[in-house]
Amino acid sequence: MYxxxxxxxxxxxxxxxxxxxxxxxxxxxxxxxxxxxxxxxxADDQTAADLLGGLGLATMVPIIGVIAGTGAIGPEIDDGSxxxxxxxxxxxxxxxxTKLIVAIAVTxxxxxxxxxxxxxxxxxxxxxxxxxxTVAALVASIAYAALFLLLGTVSRHAVVFGLVYxxxxxxxxxxxxxxxxxxxxxxxxxxxAHKVTGGELVTSDVSLTTATVLLIAVTVLATWYAGQKxxxxxxxxxx
Amino acid sequence: xxxxxxxATPAGDQSRIHDIGYRGYDGPRxxxxxxxxxxxSQTLRGSYGLGRxxxxxxxxxxxxxxxxxxxxxxxxxxxxxxxxxxxVSYTRYAIIMQAVISLYVASQAPxxxxxxxxxxxIPLYFSRPIETADYVQAKFAALASAMFxxxxxxxLVLYLGALLAKMDFAHQSKGFGQGLVSVALLxxxxxxxxxxxxxxxxxxxxxxAAVIAVLIISYGAVSTLQAIADSRGSAGAVPWIGxxxxxxxxxxxxxxxxxGTNTFPGDGPSHAQGVVYLLVVLGVIAAxxxxxxxxxxxxxx
Numbered sequence: 001m002y003x004x005x006x007x008x009x010x011x012x013x014x015x016x017x018x019x020x021x022x023x024x025x026x027x028x029x030x031x032x033x034x035x036x037x038x039x040x041x042x043a044d045d046q047t048a049a050d051l052l053g054g055l056g057l058a059t060m061v062p063i064i065g066v067i068a069g070t071g072a073i074g075p076e077i078d079d080g081s082x083x084x085x086x087x088x089x090x091x092x093x094x095x096x097x098t099k100l101i102v103a104i105a106v107t108x109x110x111x112x113x114x115x116x117x118x119x120x121x122x123x124x125x126x127x128x129x130x131x132x133x134t135v136a137a138l139v140a141s142i143a144y145a146a147l148f149l150l151l152g153t154v155s156r157h158a159v160v161f162g163l164v165y166x167x168x169x170x171x172x173x174x175x176x177x178x179x180x181x182x183x184x185x186x187x188x189x190x191x192x193a194h195k196v197t198g199g200e201l202v203t204s205d206v207s208l209t210t211a212t213v214l215l216i217a218v219t220v221l222a223t224w225y226a227g228q229k230x231x232x233x234x235x236x237x238x239x
Numbered sequence: 240x241x242x243x244x245x246x247a248t249p250a251g252d253q254s255r256i257h258d259i260g261y262r263g264y265d266g267p268r269x270x271x272x273x274x275x276x277x278x279x280s281q282t283l284r285g286s287y288g289l290g291r292x293x294x295x296x297x298x299x300x301x302x303x304x305x306x307x308x309x310x311x312x313x314x315x316x317x318x319x320x321x322x323x324x325x326x327v328s329y330t331r332y333a334i335i336m337q338a339v340i341s342l343y344v345a346s347q348a349p350x351x352x353x354x355x356x357x358x359x360x361i362p363l364y365f366s367r368p369i370e371t372a373d374y375v376q377a378k379f380a381a382l383a384s385a386m387f388x389x390x391x392x393x394x395l396v397l398y399l400g401a402l403l404a405k406m407d408f409a410h411q412s413k414g415f416g417q418g419l420v421s422v423a424l425l426x427x428x429x430x431x432x433x434x435x436x437x438x439x440x441x442x443x444x445x446x447x448a449a450v451i452a453v454l455i456i457s458y459g460a461v462s463t464l465q466a467i468a469d470s471r472g473s474a475g476a477v478p479w480i481g482x483x484x485x486x487x488x489x490x491x492x493x494x495x496x497x498x499g500t501n502t503f504p505g506d507g508p509s510h511a512q513g514v515v516y517l518l519v520v521l522g523v524i525a526a527x528x529x530x531x532x533x534x535x536x537x538x539x540x
Contacts (some may be wrong), residue, residue: 009388020446022449025452026452026456029456029460033460033463033464035303037464037467038464040464040467040468040471041467041470041471047467051461054463055456055459055460055463059455059459060456061454063448063451063456066448067445068446070444071444071445071494074444075442075444075445078355078442078443078444125306127327143536148268157294157298157346157444158444159444159448160298160342160345160346160447160448162449163345163447163451164342165341165457167338167342167451168338168339168342171338172338205290
């Protein structure tokens with residue numbers, strides 16, 4: 001199910017040349033802001049939770065997820081070089097699974113790790129906040145990577161639709177319409193984080209059972225359907 | 240048409256150009272200005288998907304509708320309740336809708352420039368009588384115009400609604416004018432930033448993500464820092480922090496100079512700080528234009 005060559009090529013496509021630098025700017029910004037906040041405001045649990053939740057989990061993790069998830073397959077389909085990969089005797093679901101593993105790994109490294117560091121800078125893991133949001137970021141990485149990898153195989157405008165989901169649905173509708181929060185990766189991952197650390201500052205609107213079931217269902221279904229899409233992929237011209 | 244086969248001659252003075260029967264062009268030559276205008280109008284139409292496939296019309300039209308519908312609802316509510324003023328001021332509307340505006344510029348800026356880079360059509364443009372500056376001006380102006388249509392249309396809806404509801408004409412016109420100035424600056428600023436980022440990468444997807452990251456993350460970071468600075472008793476720092484993201488730049492400019500509602504926590508920028516905001520906005524626009532010129536001096540040639 002895992003093909004090292006495909007994985008190596010995907011890593012190179014995602015992180016090769018200057019792309020790793022660009023991916024690294026966002027986490028670096030989070031850490032810089034954490035240092036600034038700590039210097040400006042001192043250690044405060046509520047501030048730490050607001051910053052990690054609002055900027056880290058709600059904005060940075062989805063954006064990294066979009067870049068890594070769609071970037072793992074989108075550009076190849078876009079410029080047509082995916083045919084060279086598809087013509088090799090490798091199962092299409094294997095290709096998707098390998099790319100998913102790579103996308104998850106990249107999203108985790110560039111989102112969960114900086115969240116942990118930023119949490120420790122902000123309040124030294126007081127009330128387990130740093131660990132809670134790191135767990136949330138890890139869980140969210142898996143679901144986002146699977147979801148956006150599927151988008152990458154379905155649409156040529158995957159990045160836009162991924163961002164519309166992350167920013168408009170989760171952030172805007174999620175804050176206005178409570179019902180929208182039930183269908184939000186962010187809330188599911190918060191439910192898991194809440195269970196893991198049992199803190200008061202990390203809460204979710206979704207129960208743990210619902211969240212876990214939905215997380216697993218979304219990840220598995222998205223990966224399976226992406227494999228099916230790749231099996232019947234047709235290369236169309238520009239638009 | 241019979242073609243004279245060039246003889247295999249050694250290099251020397253034997254070479255000549257054969258007439259192989261292509262017809263010459265003796266129609267009018269429309270020149271540089273016309274080429275620039277065509278590039279402008281094609282890019283502007285392309286920004287709303289006009290003259291392109293149905294699929295590429297969906298997103299810009301959808302975002303345009305999302306921009307205008309809240310304005311229409313506000314007007315309807317204001318008319319129905321016989322309010323004396325609009326629920327949201329003209330300068331504030333764009334700040335509320337910043338996510339939609341950011342998504343629009345992120346999706347359309349790479350549309351305007353990345354495909355030319357990817358399909359290597361840039362040399363073809365410059366084989367026409369246009370120069371680097373013409374290309375940059377046309378693309379910049381087209382995207383800024385598209386953004387102005389996107390951000391100006393809801394203001395027009397608000398203004399017409401306010402006049403229909405018989406609100407104070409002078410007051411509304413002044414607010415509308417101030418709103419238009421602020422969205423004009425916003426259009427230029429966002430178009431400049433979007434184009435500079437998009438022109439670096441030939442990959443459309445990567446360009447979109449990079450533009451969104453710069454606009455949204457910087458806004459999120461700046462508003463977080465502002466809220467913390469305000470609650471920690473260093474309210475004097477709030478307007479200066481606002482200088483570091485495009486959305487708050489426009490927000491601070493409208494609040495400081497154009498009499499708009501303050502969107503910052505605390506007191507908001509003073510008149511003098513508004514001047515600083517204006518200078519920074521103009522500086523960023525000029526810098527974006529300069530960077531684009533520099534980029535297209537070399538790219539693809």
